[in-house]
Every structure is written in structure tokens, then in C-alpha cells.
Amino acid sequence: MAADPRIFIRERAAELGFGVCRFASASDPWSAGEQLQYFVEQGRHGDMGWMETTLERRSHPTAMWDGARTAIVLGMNYGPETDPRPELAKASNGYISVYARGDDYHEVIKGRLKILAGQIAARLGQEVKVFVDTAPLMEKPLAQRAGLGWQGKHTNLLSRTHGNWLFLGTILTAAEIKPDEAESEHCGRCTACLDACPTGAFPAPFQIDARRCLSYLTIEYAGPWPIEFRTATGNRIYGCDDCLAACPWNKFAQGASEARLHARDALKSPPLAELLTLDDAAFRALFSKSPVKRIGRDRFLRNVLYAAGNSSDLTLVAPVTSLLDDPASVVRGAAIWALSRLDPERFETERQTRAATESDPVARAEWSDGGA
Numbered sequence: 001m002a003a004d005p006r007i008f009i010r011e012r013a014a015e016l017g018f019g020v021c022r023f024a025s026a027s028d029p030w031s032a033g034e035q036l037q038y039f040v041e042q043g044r045h046g047d048m049g050w051m052e053t054t055l056e057r058r059s060h061p062t063a064m065w066d067g068a069r070t071a072i073v074l075g076m077n078y079g080p081e082t083d084p085r086p087e088l089a090k091a092s093n094g095y096i097s098v099y100a101r102g103d104d105y106h107e108v109i110k111g112r113l114k115i116l117a118g119q120i121a122a123r124l125g126q127e128v129k130v131f132v133d134t135a136p137l138m139e140k141p142l143a144q145r146a147g148l149g150w151q152g153k154h155t156n157l158l159s160r161t162h163g164n165w166l167f168l169g170t171i172l173t174a175a176e177i178k179p180d181e182a183e184s185e186h187c188g189r190c191t192a193c194l195d196a197c198p199t200g201a202f203p204a205p206f207q208i209d210a211r212r213c214l215s216y217l218t219i220e221y222a223g224p225w226p227i228e229f230r231t232a233t234g235n236r237i238y239g240c241d242d243c244l245a246a247c248p249w250n251k252f253a254q255g256a257s258e259a260r261l262h263a264r265d266a267l268k269s270p271p272l273a274e275l276l277t278l279d280d281a282a283f284r285a286l287f288s289k290s291p292v293k294r295i296g297r298d299r300f301l302r303n304v305l306y307a308a309g310n311s312s313d314l315t316l317v318a319p320v321t322s323l324l325d326d327p328a329s330v331v332r333g334a335a336i337w338a339l340s341r342l343d344p345e346r347f348e349t350e351r352q353t354r355a356a357t358e359s360d361p362v363a364r365a366e367w368s369d370g371g372a
């Protein structure tokens with residue numbers, strides 16, 4: 001009898017730093033595709049148009065690759081050393097979400113997945129394809145089916161062994177490999193994540209409206225935000241961890257073992273005063289290899305300005321005022337709002353000299369709303 005290929009694959013995965021490696025059928029039917037369709041029909045994906053255009057392929061692994069038979073689902077732990085929530089009280093410093101404080105996980109995981117996929121292809125003699133996040137594949141329901149954990153009421157995948165801090169990566173193969181047992185849900189009557197969300201982004205347990213999620217707004221959404229979210233963001237300037245960090249299953253979480261995922265000192269609670277002075281080159285240097293770099297300096301500065309507007313820190317009035325002349329309209333608009341919150345008198349003075357000559361519609365709207 002041939003050896004179970006799962007043993008070889010799990011050993012290689014562990015050598016490459018994956019904390020968990022499990023197997024699921026990639027071809028059995030599921031209801032996740034219909035739920036995705038519902039999510040998109042309700043408009044909950046917001047401006048993430050790629051979810052709409054890839055809907056069909058995204059709805060099931062075989063819709064993307066007809067030959068897929070087995071999903072090899074991998075998890076890499078990125079647990080923080082300490083509970084990050086106390087950092088939300090430091091109003092003069094920005095909060096960057098835990099997942100983005102080290103090197104970009106796409107790069108870290110993709111490289112490892114490619115090595116593992118090569119080893120599997122050589123061993124099994126069957127085709128394999130590698131996915132991490134960016135491919136049109138629903139990774140969380142696949143991970144649940146493979147038994148890595150379950151999708152909690154906050155919709156993320158959590159596990160009894162790793163808590164909530166687990167990146168996912170998937171290898172699909174044409175090989176038929178015996179599946180592992182699926183995990184069942186262990187949320188019970190807990191609602192900690194739903195209660196913790198600062199923006200009410202959960203229309204119901206196990207459902208998210210991305211348009212209300214600060215992770216979406218800070219990272220995916222390019223324009224000026226509705227006012228309610230600007231205040232709700234507090235000092236969160238890239239991503240949000242509140243629903244993950246609130247979960248009682250984190251008592252089983254451990255710190256990330258992969259050194260490239262460890263938090264860099266410069267990205268733990270960086271002072272807003274320093275971030276407000278970043279030009280494009282300084283932004284790129286600070287966020288070299290970090291996922292934050294992907295959103296670009298202008299969107300990032302918008303986020304930092306909203307946080308400055310919430311800070312009540314009068315030492316930020318000067319750097320915020322300098323950004324009223326920024327070439328990027330989204331930055332100017334956010335600077336106007338931040339100034340109106342920090343120093344209403346200075347805002348009035350600036351408005352009198354600037355509003356009439358402002359030609360950009362975004363900035364004009366901010367001046368005339370008076371910071372709303």
C-alpha cells in the first residue's frame with residue numbers, strides 16, 4: 001500500500017514554517033458560493049469591483065480550475081506578543097493592524113507555498129496551483145472544510161489552537177488526497193467580536209458589510225469617508241483588529257514564530273506627528289516590504305489625518321495646516337476636516353482665505369461642510 005501523501009506534505013509544510021496543514025475536497029459542492037453572491041448583490045463589497053467581476057470563478061474552486069480535486073490549506077500564525085488593544089488609547093499615535101507590522105504576508109507565504117507546491121508536484125506527479133489571498137478563491141470556507149478552524153461570528157477563521165491570528169494559503173491539486181475532518185463552529189452564545197466593532201459592520205452574526213469595516217475603509221477605499229467613520233476610526237490608520245482581539249479563543253494564541261512577520265518597532269504605535277510629514281519617498285522607505293506600502297502615500301495620509309482630527313493633540317495643528325496645500329485632493333480634504341476638529345478658530349481663519357479660491361470639488365465640499 002502506498003504511503004499516505006499527507007504525512008510527507010505535512011512534514012514539508014512544517015519545515016517551511018506553516019503551523020497547520022490540512023486537506024479538503026476541492027470538488028464537493030458547497031453553499032459558500034451562494035452566500036458570496038448574496039454578499040455582492042447586497043453591495044456589501046463596496047468598491048471592491050474585483051469581487052463582482054470574478055464572482056463566477058470565485059464561487060467554487062472548480063469554477064476557477066475544473067481539474068481541482070484536493071485543497072491543501074495552510075495556516076501561518078502571526079500572533080502579536082501582547083494584546084494590541086491598549087494602543088488604541090494612545091490618541092497621538094497611529095494604530096497599524098497586527099497583520100501589517102512586519103513583512104507583507106503575501107510575499108512571505110507565496111514564496112513558501114511555491115516551494116511546497118514544487119515538492120508536492122514532484123512527489124505526486126500531478127498538477128498543483130498556489131493561492132494566497134489575491135486569487136479568486138474563498139479561502140475561509142475551504143479552511144473550515146479542511147478543519148483548520150471555523151468562521152466565527154466576525155466571519156474570520158479562528159481555531160482552538162491558534163486563536164484568531166492565522167494567515168491562510170492554499171494549494172489546489174488534481175490529485176485525490178484523503179480529506180481531513182471539517183471543524184464545527186464553537187462560538188456558542190458569545191458575541192464579544194460583534195460588540196467590539198466600532199462601526200457596526202456586522203448586519204448579523206457570521207455576516208459582514210465591508211462598506212462599514214475600517215479595514216476596508218483604511219485599505220481598500222480610495223476617496224473621502226462619510227463623517228461617521230472618520231470619528232469611529234479613532235487612531236486606527238491601517239486595518240483594524242478589534243473583532244479579532246476581542247475573541248476569548250485568543251487565550252490559546254502564541255506569538256508569531258516566523259521572524260519576517262514580527263512587528264517592527266517603527267510600526268508599533270508610530271507618532272502621528274512624524275507620519276504627517278511623510279512625502280512619497282519617506283513613505284516608501286518607512287513601509288519598505290510592508291503591506292502598508294500597497295495603499296500609497298496619499299491614502300495613508302488621509303487615514304493619518306482622520307486620526308489627527310480625533311486626537312485632541314494641539315501640537316498637530318501645524319503639520320495638519322501644512323497639508324492644506326498638499327497636491328493630493330484626498331489629503332487636502334482630510335486636512336480640512338482634521339483642522340476643523342482640532343482647532344475650530346484656525347479652521348475659520350483658513351476657510352476665509354482659502355475656500356473661495358479652492359477649485360477642487362473634494363476640498364470645496366470639506367470647506368463648505370465646515371468639517372461637518
Ligand code: B12
Pocket residue numbers: 031032033035036038039097098099132133134135136137138139140141151154155156157158164165166167168169206207208210213215216220238239240241243244
Ligand atoms: C475581501 C476580503 C476582505 C474584505 C471583506 C472581509 C470578509 N469578511 O470577507 C475586508 C477588506 C473588509 C477584509 C478585512 C479583513 N481581512 Co480580509 N480578505 C478578503 C478576501 C480577499 C476575500 C474574502 C471573501 O471572499 N469575502 C466574501 C464574503 C462573502 O466571505 P465571508 O465573509 O467569508 O462569507 C462567509 C460567511 O460570512 C457567510 N455569509 C456571508 N454572507 C452571508 C449571508 C447569509 C444569509 C448567511 C447565512 C451567511 C453568510 O458565508 C460565507 C461563506 O462561508 C480574503 C482572501 C480570500 N481569497 O479568501 C481575505 C482574508 C479573509 N482577510 C484576512 C484578514 C487577515 C483580514 C483582516 C483581519 C485584516 C485587518 N486586520 O484589517 C480584516 C478582518 C475583517 C473581518 N472581520 O472580516 C485573512 C483572514 C484569515 C483568517 N484567519 O480568516 C484572509 C483569508 C487573507 C489570508 N489569505 O489570510 N478582508
Ligand code: SF4
Pocket residue numbers: 154196197198199200201202208212213214215239240241242243244
Ligand atoms: S475589522 Fe474592525 S471595523 Fe472591521 S468588522 Fe472587525 S471590528 Fe469591525
Ligand code: SF4
Pocket residue numbers: 152153154158186187188190191192193194246247248249
Ligand atoms: S468573539 Fe466570540 S462570537 Fe466572535 S468569533 Fe470569537 S468566540 Fe465567536
